[in-house]
Amino acid sequence: MSDSASANRYQLAELGALLAEPARAAMLLALADGTARPAGELAHAAGVGAATASAHLKRLLEGGLLGVHVQGRHRYYRLASDEVAALLEAMAMPRMALPLPRPAGADLALRRARSCYRHLAGELGVAMCDALLERGYLHTQSAGLQLLPVGVEALIHAGLEETHAEKLLRLSGRGCLDWTERRLHVGGPLGVAMTTAMLDAGWLRRASSGRALVPSADGLRRLGSLGVRIDPQRS
Incomplete structure (x- = not known):
C-alpha cells in the first residue's frame, strides 16, 4: 500500500470517528445554516454540559471541521468551509x-x-x-x-x-x-x-x-x- 493510500485511510477513519459521536454531529448540524454560534448554544443543541462541549469543539477544530472567530472574550464557532457543509x-x-x-x-x-x-x-x-x-x-x-x-x-x-x-x-x-x-x-x-x-x-x-x-x-x-x-x- 502506498504512503498516500495509507494516509487517506487513516484520515477517513479519523473523519468517521469525529462524526460518529452524536453530540459532535448535533453541533455540526446546528452550524449547517452558515451561522457562527457560541459554545453555550452548541452545548444546548447537543444536549451536553459545558465541559463536554468544550472537549468536543476542540476535537472538531483539530479535525479541521470547524473554524472559530474570536471577538473580545467571546468565541464563535462555524463550519470551516463550504466543502465541510x-x-x-x-x-x-x-x-x-x-x-x-x-x-x-x-x-x-x-x-x-x-x-x-x-x-x-x-x-x-x-x-x-x-x-x-x-x-x-x-x-x-x-x-x-x-x-x-x-x-x-x-x-x-x-x-x-x-x-x-x-x-x-x-x-x-x-x-x-x-x-x-x-x-x-x-x-x-x-x-x-x-x-x-x-x-x-x-x-x-x-x-x-x-x-x-x-x-x-x-x-x-x-x-x-x-x-x-x-x-x-x-x-
Whole structure:
C-alpha cells in the first residue's frame, strides 16, 4: 500500500470517528445554516454540559471541521468551509436505491426549502437551478457554474435590485448534490450571493428556528416568472 493510500485511510477513519459521536454531529448540524454560534448554544443543541462541549469543539477544530472567530472574550464557532457543509449534506443522503420517505411537519418545510450552509437547497433550490439552466441563464463550465448576462437581466426584470444582480456576474458557483431531492442546487459563492439577494428582496425569509427558508407568495410569483416551479402536491 502506498504512503498516500495509507494516509487517506487513516484520515477517513479519523473523519468517521469525529462524526460518529452524536453530540459532535448535533453541533455540526446546528452550524449547517452558515451561522457562527457560541459554545453555550452548541452545548444546548447537543444536549451536553459545558465541559463536554468544550472537549468536543476542540476535537472538531483539530479535525479541521470547524473554524472559530474570536471577538473580545467571546468565541464563535462555524463550519470551516463550504466543502465541510457539502460533506455533511452528502453524508445525510439516503441510499440512492431506497425511496424517499414522505416528510411531515418540520421535515416537510426543510425539504421544500432550506439553507445548505448559506445557499438555497431543497425542492425550491433544485427547481431554481433546473430553470436557470434550462433557460440558458446559468452556464456550466470547467470552473463551475456561471450566471450569464442574460440571466442577470432576467433576475432584474423579476425584481432583484440591479446592484445585487450585477454582482452575481463576478462569482462562480458549483453544483451541490441535494440530499432530499438527489439532484443539484447552486452552491458556492454564487449560490450564497443569490440566496442573500432573495432574502434581502423578501422572496425568502428564515424560519424562526432551524434551517428552513420560507418563500413568500410574492417570491414564488417572481421565481415563477423565471420558470421556477415546485409541486404543490408535495406540500
